[in-house]
Amino acid sequence: MDKSSIISNVVVTLIDFGRSIPESTPNNKLRKVLFQTSLSYARGNPYTRFDDFMSMGYLLGPSVGVHPFLSETRTAVQTKEDFHADPLSYFAKEETQWIASLIMLFERQREEGYSYDDISQLFHSAIPDIEPESSIEYEVLNGLLYIN
Secondary structure, three states: OEEEHOOOOOOOOOOOOOOOOOOOOOOOOOOOOOOOEEEEEEEEOOOHHHHHHHHHHHHHHHHHHOOOOOOOOOOOOHHHHHHHHOHHHHHOOOOHHHHHHHHHHHHHHHHHHHHHHHHHHHHHOOOOOOOOOOOEOOOOOOOOEEEO
């Protein structure tokens, strides 16, 4: 039986950022700061939902060709500090500046408190034609799933 005939309905679940459980102690075990590691966590602070959000923001950058944490002369923490000093300067194209705005919103919420409505509003204004519950078009070719 061909795999493509088996797949009739596909459910895609994305990582649910922001659902992490906060740590109650500083992270004394962090061995390496990866590009998706939040600046706060890289500095040794306990992990919170905002570190989850920040990682999502960092992961969006490379998807639009922005790689703010690559440097041969600066440490990973230094590149993150540089980035957080002015995130908008890394997103030159107007259509990508919403990512910097999202990262700045996450930082504000770390201090002021979580607001799903503010995050949702930013996503909807940045990507107005996409609804989270909309159908995803896909096809299966040679046993591989391709999302259109």
